[in-house]
Amino acid sequence: MKSNKNILSVLLNKRHKGRTISYTLVVAAWIILTVLQRGGHVSSLIAGLLVPITCYMVAALGLNLNVGISGELNLGQAGFMSVGAFTAVCISGYLAASIPAAPLRLAIALIGGAFVAVIFGLVIGIPVLKLQGDYLAIVTLAFGQIIKSIITNMYLGFDENGFQFSFVQNTTELAPGGKMLLNGPMGATGTQRIATFTAGVILVLIALMIIYNLIWSKSGRAIMAARDNRIAAELSGINITNTKMLSFVVSAGLAGAAGALYGLNYSTLVPNKFDFNTSILILVYVVLGGLGNMNGTMIATVVLVLLPELLRSLQDYRMLIYAVVLIVIMLITNNEHLKTWFKSIRSKQADSRKEAA
């Protein structure tokens, strides 16, 4: 009895409360949806949205580490998703014959996608993290655009004679039976759809685990110290560039894995999908959910992916209403009067609790 109570109090103490809630939320959602799906109670609409929601969630969690915890505005998250997605699609396409088992191939492709995105994160992070504030933001935007431009111009195919690669001008000539893995602006087509909701949920859990462990580690404290006061942190002997690099690279890796899952959920993937708008979309999930608040990010992602679908009955007006909702939410959540009002409610509750105790 006593030990039980102890475990519970540990799980709900300040340090663990956030992650306990996160894991519980995710696992509960998975169980409920899986049971409903088995029973045939989930509509095709929702069933089709499950995997993309987990993808956006993972990318947004990574971005929240970057923007919320580390305090760097990153406008190029879609670029890392793109790198991960196309890497994974290529890996899966190439291994389709040799590894027929979908879960294994999915795992390899996800790891591959995340790995390449991490490399990109490292290479891009070196110049980017020398800059600060809005200059950093625009450089991430620039890298996002460059990645899109480059992938739009890559041609990669393979046949029985091996790989053929060309850039800008498509010169690949495949023998019959060959397969184009990347076809320039047309991206990847004929991808086997091996992504599953369960894989998505596992990916979300892994992302949460990585982020929470990082936040509560020594490096995590250093990252937050660097965010709150760069100079004071530097004076305390923290290597600013290294700490920022850590969060940047982890964020890139998560985006890569998210992109990988996304890419393997559709039979076709175009480079244009991961443009500036997608980066912004993910940023909106993060800001709306609350900077540094992982649960908020997850909930905001679900709400904002579903919102346009729920507004479909408004037909042509739905994106207009979506924009209005976005503005109104930002105005309400940042309204000083409302904040004070909430605060007064909280303190009253706290008072009554004290009295009860």
Add this chain to the structure above:
Amino acid sequence: MRNLSFKKAFALTLAAVMAASLAACGSSGSTSSTTAAAQAADSGSSEGSSAAIKIGGSGPLTGGAAVYGTAVKTAAEIAVEEINAKGGQQFELKFEDDAHDPEKAVTAYGILKDWGMQASLATVTSAPGAAAAPMYKDDHIFAITPSGSSLAVIYEDPDNSANPFGNVFQMCFTDPNQGVASADYLAAHPDLGSKIAVIYKNDDNYSSGIFAKFKAEAAVKNLEIVYEGTFDDSNASDFSVQIQKCQAAGADVVYLPIYYEPASLILTKAAAEGYTPTFFGNDGMDGILTLEGFDTSLAEGVYLLTPFSADASDDLTKNFVKKYQEKTGEVPNQFAADAYDCVYAIAQAVDAAGLDASKSPSEFCDALVKQFTSMTFNGLTGQDMTWSETGEVSKAPKAVVIKDGVYVGVED
């Protein structure tokens, strides 16, 4: 700290909204399926074939490509209204927005499937079509796309034109066919010019798909391509460089396998530079004469290889153009014409197979595939159209030239 507590409250509100919305989605999904079942039961018992057959479809109704989706939706609605007005088998159309995004096309597919569609217009654009096509195959629902012209819409393995989905058909030409036909036409008509320049949109499936085959066929026919210029979404406005390069390369034919909006910019820029080669385009170019504000004299002498022209004088085209104009105030383009044909082709096949609304989507699929691969169809976009087992259409593109602001057929 106070910030945090506020955020928590907000997160809770969001969570509540989410839960409510999920519930709403779930229930709306189930209600629609129950009503579908109820309708099916009704039609089975009392009403017989008077219940409407459900036709789905998706296309961009918002975003940059919305003009194409809107055209298809409007034209399909006209066709359904006409068919329903004749009495006989009734049809019902549900057209969802996919914003020209494969992800949204899959979402739209989910909505249509929940609604209980029995046949579909698939998608308007190619990339979303390629994403939705495997779903149509998996669920065994018949689809015919008005304008998704890429090979990936009908083949699982588009690189080798192998493994057709079998139940996804096209009303438009495939991109490669257009490229080949264009190269053949230029080879057969050397009077148009011999030094060919091409300007195509390299981040667009349609344009780069046509161009790839055009280039291959041009090599076979010994056509001389002197310049290949490209543009993409982010620089689709400035064509000064491309025009200067065409001029410098001495091109006397400029092939534009692109849509009419950028083509209008190219024509305007070329005129400003005093550059007057023969311009040659495909079906995407149709619509240039009705572009609001465009000086049609600039399009004088432009050649198009297109299955549809809104200026044709046959009754079918006249009736359609009139109705479309009444509804929208605009002149229909080839997207609209293809969509109109799709609905009529489905109706013809349904009639021939004797289907009614009580049949399941799967029964529809088998019967419609059988009809489509055996019937011939006359529509706005061609006479005696037939379809192969792979879903590709066979019809003859017409060469037209713009003279005095109207299309004039070119006699071979």
Add this chain to the structure above:
Amino acid sequence: MEFISYLVNGLGLGSVYAIIALGYTMVYGIAKMLNFAHGDVIMIGAYISFFALMNFGLPIIPATLLAIICCTILGVVIEKLAYKPLRQASSLAVLITAIGVSYFLQNGAQLLWTSATKVYPSAMPSGSLTLGGFSISWLTLITIGVCLLIMAVLTTFINKTKTGRAMRACSEDKGAAILMGINVNFIISVTFAIGSGLAAIASVLLCSTYPSVFPTLGAMPGIKAFTAAVFGGIGSIPGAFLGGLLLGIIEILAKAYISTQLSDAIVFAVLIVVLLIKPTGLLGRKLSEKV
């Protein structure tokens, strides 16, 4: 010869970027916010001048004035409704709101005027000026001239007038400006008004050169002008001017001599290199860190 003609085209395109970038940079300098809806104000300006030219048959100068008036009002209204309540909020909250405004304007325009492309009438003098076997179109000359004129007027305004001085004070230190009796809210409104008015002028020049009007018209010029503003040092008016011109020239030359496919990648790569050498842009001031 060919090179010079590319260069002139680049200057023309760059002038348009510069005018848009001025709007970005002024708003950033004074309100410290990235106004991502700026590109969409250009789009609204384009539609208004389009209808003024086509439907009301106005000549180009009154049409431009009408667009300027409407965009100025729009800019001020957006500021009052969407941005002013967020004066104390984080810059990210303002950024997301600006994106919401951008979606709103784009979708609103689509509903009002459909997504079908409209072709902008050619109301500018056509033809070109020939100088010693070399010709420049009048339109390009006018664009460059208007840009120079705007630059001159704006510099005088900022440096010589009372409001201009107040603007500089606000951009320097908002708190101190309030203490000096400057009405900061008014100054921010004036900044939005000027920026949006400039966007209207840019829209007329942009659409005269590239005569296509559609609801997402402003997105790409918006991002490029934003890049130009950062390139020159965001918050700096001469910086926006220089950044815009350079960006236009680089874009056209990259298209002409390297690759039309990769011109965007090259523009952004140059931006990154410049920022690595000069982390606050070409003419930006070095940020001093307070300890």
